[in-house]
Amino acid sequence: MEGYSAARWMVCGDFINPTQPLAWQCASALERLGVTVLTANTEIRQPRVNQFIKKVGKSLAKPFGLKQTLSERFVRDERATIERHLQTQYDRFQPDVVLVIRGNHVAPALLTAWRKDGVKVIGWWIKDLKNLDNFLRDQPFHDLNFCIHANIRHPGIRYLPAVAVDPYRYRPLPEVTKRFDVVFVGIHTPKRREYLRALTGWHLGIVGPGWRSRFEWRDRVLFSAVQARTLYGEALNRFYNAGRIVVNINQWEANEGSGVTLRLADVPASGGCLVSEYSRGIEEMFTPGEEIVSFTSPDELRERVAFYLAHEAERRRVAQAGHARAMRLPTHMDRMRVLLEAVRNGAE
Template identity: 30%
Template sequence: MDHKLMRVAVIGQVYPEASARYLSKWFRQLGHEAEIFVAPSTFGISRFRPDLINRVLERSIRLTLELSTSASMRAEKRMAGKVLEWSPDLVVTFDAHLWPDTVRILRAQGAKVVLWFLDALVNFGRQIMFLAPYDQIFLKDPYMVRYCSKVASLPARFLPEACDPEVHRPIEPAPAELISDVAMIGNIHPSRVRLLEQLLDFDVKIWGRLWPRWLESPVEAKHMGRFLAGDEKAMAMRCSKAVLNNLHYGEIESSNCRMFEAAGCGAFQLAEWRPGFDELFRDGEEIVYYRSAGELRDLLEFWLERDEERRAVGDAARARAHTEHTFERRIEKLLEVTF
């Protein structure tokens, strides 16, 4: 369905790989006007300081706002005022913590206001989104879609994450330091470490934010001490033998952004299984799913020796991701449902 060209305000964060950046970019690619308005809890710090100090400051500001309801509301009203000055036709927020009054203000001039929440349900916080008058709520977890629509009677629809084919694409060759038998890209938390401790005898490289000081584990020796983005991330995903996608336990039936990014890069991906994943990528043909640590070890031992077969799976994943799981396709669905 064709839609008129619109002015789209995107509320979110602005670090290099933020979903708000990808979404606004692809709205513009499709001919719309799009502008990012920084979520009040970040104050735009990540635009300038993408390091440890930035994260500490950002978390401190977010905690201060959460502790001070009035300060949070004032910050959001200032942000909403800037959005309305821009006169958007559509507002898409990735921030599920906007106060209901903020959403009402954003709708005051007739714009449609939708939430696209791309985090696990454990990060709903105070669940303010259940009380906010959104025109539509898009969620990546089918379980939460069912709950929100059937129990909470909210206008909730399923819309998973996506890849950007201009960023998430096969790049090779890669420098030796980016290549390993198993690449794991993401944050470190105890449940993930518990799994990785069972893979210490494999050639694993872990890429992501700094290792937590309080967490003691031999897995730390596998951590490369830095975050990968852009071409480096694409090269590590494509050129390592396998990308391990271990999901947070809060992903009840949902995937994460790495599933689509790794697929877009043509990686051979071993992903933790969830119900419904075969509808996203076919098991054994586009992605290989594991259901236990023991099965993961068996799959690694089987697939690491099969270079041509792994490459064929990665190529099939890239074709599927670049066809069905792009931000352009997600925008089409969002507009179809909202308008």
């Protein structure tokens, strides 16, 4: 075989959640680079009846102190199902390279067996630092290790950001009416709720799971702002275009380390004015105050939003500069070329 650009790659990642398309984007980029790709899902689509049974089972077990035990049993069963699925896919495809987009667990026993077959295994950590210990623990089971956090100084781990521009998916739509003052996309967390409460008084649009749970229905402002549980593809691009400002709030705290969400590229690519919570690594891609706007607290978020809603010319200038900068960011093909080159060098 001449190099690894002609190799067979098995990409293991979350191919089930359409709101998190990174795994699909990486697989598509590899295919455009001439690689034969198999997509292997590391998540399970749970039927609603199974979700209901799990929920009821844990509720019944709680008074007896068995909720944790039952939860662990469910996790073990799910992982066993995923491992059987991955091994079946592996046996049928016989890959030369396995890329594990981490944050998604693949059992060390599987990785060890695959490496014994002469397969190159790549681990790429794309989540925040909270569970990074899991990746460090599994590092010896990969031939190559990559991480999105530039501040991780660990032997054998290379820095590779996941943020990349996808002009096929995100682009300006001048015909879309700006229906919202502010839009936000992301799963509900207490931190995000606190920040978005600082934006009461403006027309807010929210998309994401958890915002209409039984715990949030009393918060009428945020509850009424929810537009959908999930949006993806063209619908998500249109939603970004429907906001005068798009807010990004990280799930992690700024002092927990570096790392940026994929929205850092997606929103400016769509032509939106991005107001993003600051985290280390932003400056590598955008200039805060020029191409995006940053904040570090709920009060600062409210201050930034108030200013840019009141100054349309400034808001448009930031959006235009951000879009121009986003178009110069690396693409997913560029990110995958780094992996191709690393595998090729490792094979020589």
